[in-house]
Amino acid sequence: MNMSFVLREENRALLERVRDMIRNEIMPLEEEYQAEINKGDRWQYTERQAEILEGLKAKAKAAGLWNFWLTDSDKGFGLTTVEYAYFAEEMGKTPLGAEVFNCSAPDTGNMEVFERYGTDKMKEQWLKPLLEGEIRSAYLMTEPDVASSDATNISMSCVRDGDDYVLNGEKWWSSGAGDPRCKVYIVMVKTGGDDLPKHKRQSMIVVPADTPGIEILRPMEVYGHDDAPHGHMHIRFTDVRVPAENILLGEGRGFEIAQGRLGPGRIHHCMRAIGQAEMALEQMCKRALQREAFGKKLAQLGANFDIIAECRMEIEKARLLCLKAAWYMDQGDARAAAPWISQIKVVAPRVALKVIDEAVQMFGGQGVSQDTPLATAWTHVRTLRLADGPDAVHRRQVARAELKKHTQEKI
Known part of the structure; x- marks a missing residue:
């Protein structure tokens, strides 16, 4: 079975443009954006918040960096799920990333539902403004x-x-x-x-x-x-x-729609989690090389070399598993893809939590404070172990698929 995780050349260049915008335009505004949340009514956007967010969205849209999630669609870039996974990872490196490129959950899943199952009226009333990033x-x-x-x-x-x-x-x-x-x-x-x-x-x-x-x-x-x-x-x-x-589609069709919606969404969540793990590892390494204790850089103390190495290896394994799940999704057989999606849904949040926690430890007291994004990242990724199905449900699916190879009985 030929399994390829390669980006096509034109999409590699597209990904580099996304990566550049995230590093040079979005990340520098993160701290200011977050500081605005506690000003006034927390459930309304301040003038500066809206200016930052809508300004970045306008730049992304003008640059054609918009709606990457529309995989296998003539409305988007025609990315495969494997290719989109790389984009989701990059967007996961900043809390603003997904929305700036109109790739936020739950909107992407909802837009997919409207596109696949919605009436013409629904597409005009709801899908169109969602695709434009005008509503949530x-x-x-x-x-x-x-x-x-x-x-x-x-x-x-x-x-x-x-x-x-x-x-x-x-x-x-x-x-x-x-x-x-x-x-x-x-x-x-x-x-x-x-x-x-x-x-x-x-x-x-x-x-x-x-x-x-x-x-x-x-x-x-x-x-x-x-x-x-x-x-x-x-x-x-x-x-x-x-x-x-x-x-949608008529009575009794809810599960059919849910499976079409949740499969790709789980992969997107997992790749964004891997992006968060990458950022945590980067912050950990910088901290380890800049901070000194007991006359040495933190990197040279205790088991920190091993910790950094283990984090790198865990991230690489998780990414490959996610790409394999994405590849199965691209083959068009949701049933065959399901056990792989369940595997990555368990593995990616676990790995991201481990890496983020190690980064917190490297930062000490600052790591659990508002002075780094690590504490917020940890809470978001911990929630992912419950969102779109808790670990136990996904492990059950993985085990059932494994046991079915060895019995004709209903598992």
């Missing part, structure tokens, strides 16, 4: 009262009433729903009774964020941080009426 969106799946790692538990009521569906229930960890630019939700709901096969009971429906009956209860905090102005919101729906035409 959220994906609402997880619920507070059920174990949402088993998506067959999703229970938000969605009942047909004439020309509408009526939604009642709560969602939480609705990432991006706190952003004042968030205008539309894609919501996983229950439309079928328990008499239906368990994977035919759920559906996805498009809900404008300003629909009456939607109440944002609170932002969920990640280790004490609310991630403003993006936010992971806890939302209540009370008799929310949505036109029946807003259901």
Whole structure:
């Protein structure tokens, strides 16, 4: 089996342009952008924040560095998933990277859903402004009262009433729903009774964020941080009426849509995590060469040589596994790709957490403070071990695929 992880020449040049913009234009503004979050209303963009973010987005768009995530599409650059993985890694090196190039989650997954499964009306109303980076969106799946790692538990009521569906229930960890630019939700709901096969009971429906009956209860905090102005919101729906035409593909198609959405998204998350690990290793090395203790550079103390070497090797292994999962995705067989995606979904966050933690240790007290990006990076990557399926669910999928090689029994 010929497996290639090579970038085509024209895309290698494109990646270099992205890398250059991240290093020379985005990273120098990171600290100033973050400092603006605590000024005034944390859930509104300050004038300077908007100026920084929209200015960078305008530069990227003008340079044609936009919507790389549109793999295998005539609307984008036609990158393969393998090729896009390299771009995602670079964008993961800065908190602003993904949005500057219009490659942010959950928008990329939502745009993919609109492009694949949306009506012409949805594409005009929602996909078009999302592709232009004019609005943001959220994906609402997880619920507070059920174990949402088993998506067959999703229970938000969605009942047909004439020309509408009526939604009642709560969602939480609705990432991006706190952003004042968030205008539309894609919501996983229950439309079928328990008499239906368990994977035919759920559906996805498009809900404008300003629909009456939607109440944002609170932002969920990640280790004490609310991630403003993006936010992971806890939302209540009370008799929310949505036109029946807003259901995607029809009742009972939710799982089908979810699998089309989540596969590429997991790879994107993992490669961004590898980018965060690369930045942490770079910061660790610089610190080790600049700081002295006990008359020596930190690099020469204790096991720091070994720690740096282990981090480099772990990153390389994780990247190769991610590229292999991306290659399987490019072959067009989602079932064959699934165990590889599950493997990298477990491995990449683990590796990134290990590297970031070692970098924190090298920085000492400064490493857990607001004076480096390491503490924030750690909380984001730790969350990734739960987002898009917790480790245990993905390990279960990997084990089932392995066991099936040796038995005809249902695993």
